[in-house]
Amino acid sequence: MSDRLRHALRQQADACAGLGSPFMAQLCTLLAERLEPDTALTRRLFDWPGDLTSNAASVSLRLAGALHALVLQGHAGLAAVYPPNACDDDTLWQAVHAALASDAAFIDGFIDSAPQTNEVRRSAVLIATGHWLAARYPLPLVFSELGASAGLNLNWDRFALDLGTTTLGPTDPALTLTPDWRGPHPAPSTVRVTERAGVDLNPIDLTDPAQRLRLLAYLWPDQPHRKALTEAAIAASPPRPAKADAIDWLEPRLTPRPGQLHLIWSTIAWQYFPAAVQARGTALIAAAGATATPDAPLAWLSYEADGQSLGAGLTLRLWPGDQTIDLGRADFHGRWVDWRAP
Known part of the structure; x- marks a missing residue:
């Protein structure tokens, strides 16, 4: 043993x-x-x-x-x-x-409870994806995050992504992300959000000192920059995720939303769902995608480990049309992004 x-x-x-x-x-x-x-x-x-x-x-x-x-x-x-x-x-x-x-x-x-982090630097991929989608569909967005932890990344549209020659995001961001970026720069677009919500089996209540301590404790002691970004994201007052099974929570949210783009995502969370939950979720999202229209599109971003040795895969499924788009790869902690979106 x-x-x-x-x-x-x-x-x-x-x-x-x-x-x-x-x-x-x-x-x-x-x-x-x-x-x-x-x-x-x-x-x-x-x-x-x-x-x-x-x-x-x-x-x-x-x-x-x-x-x-x-x-x-x-x-x-x-x-x-x-x-x-x-x-x-x-x-x-x-x-x-x-x-x-x-x-x-x-x-x-x-140690009774499993580790729980809310890595803010993963928002670099969310920002890039959001601007890429906004250029394709100039519609307001609805957010649904699966495995949202403390909900910090539900505010990604309030963060800036500094790519050197290009900056995506507001002029007065709550925080600025500076990953090592490889590949083309997504064009800046106007991102409008009408609803932001997330779910977690054990969401972190940032108003509870013990739970906030737990979140910060899983940031590694010799990486103070992660703590600074996390505290800046907390100060931006993220929405508290619902406490529920992710797919049970998502199912009623999959009704088409005319005039809005529904963006569903997970970042290093889907892989921890039981296989039966993954299968049910995939089927429900695909069924909802089959009812999507150009006026009510559906996008599903996966930022998850995929068995390759370097980082996580970035895959976007987009409806109508059920297109699967390879967006590239990213570091598990968002330190680098290899962006390949068309």
């Missing part, structure tokens, strides 16, 4: 290194090498049922998130060894090992 946890921690360390977080790589490597099943808490971690990796339970991120939450609450021992401070492996492990003992009850409760 111990090998499963150590494997998951090493796998997470490699992923964090690839996503630009040397601290998280260091932390997960130390946990893989030095954690032992010698307390009630650590025995729970080692004996966790099922798949422990980031493909399922994400036990490594649950534990790392719990430790970061302690730092954000002012834990002196951990704060001394967490970024922006740097320390050697032995010093970091001494502080982490002490916290695992002294704060076991808090950590045990924190």
Whole structure:
């Protein structure tokens, strides 16, 4: 059993290194090498049922998130060894090992729930897609986000995308995104939004300090720019997502909307839906697409892992006509976008 946890921690360390977080790589490597099943808490971690990796339970991120939450609450021992401070492996492990003992009850409760992030930088793809669609259909948009977490990306039309020679978005944005952009620049268009709504099985209530802490705890400690963007997005007062099954919630929203374009999307969320839910959702959206008209088009954007080694695939299905358009690929955290839209 111990090998499963150590494997998951090493796998997470490699992923964090690839996503630009040397601290998280260091932390997960130390946990893989030095954690032992010698307390009630650590025995729970080692004996966790099922798949422990980031493909399922994400036990490594649950534990790392719990430790970061302690730092954000002012834990002196951990704060001394967490970024922006740097320390050697032995010093970091001494502080982490002490916290695992002294704060076991808090950590045990924190890891009950799966990790939940709301990566604002993914809005770069939403902004580009929205402007591409607005150029094709000069209609106001209705938003439906599946797996919306805290709803931060439901405000993407209030953010700016700086592409160097082109900027998409308002002149007074709530925040500005600057991904490494490859490929053509979408033309700036007028984006109008008449309704924005999202759904999540466990939406984050940003008015609840504990839930807000949880959201921030899953932003990696050596990436303060992510925290700054998240806090700017929170300040933009996003709508609170509904708490429901995504497809149950979406079904009544699929009625054609004359004079409006309905944009449905998910960003690294669809992949976690059970297969039966995915199949039902795909069938319902396709059926709604079959009733779409040029005056009431339907668009479905997928920003999801697709088995390829580099980033996530960006696919747009568009009705009427049921066109499938390859928009390119993007980093899981939105650090880069390889845009291929026609």
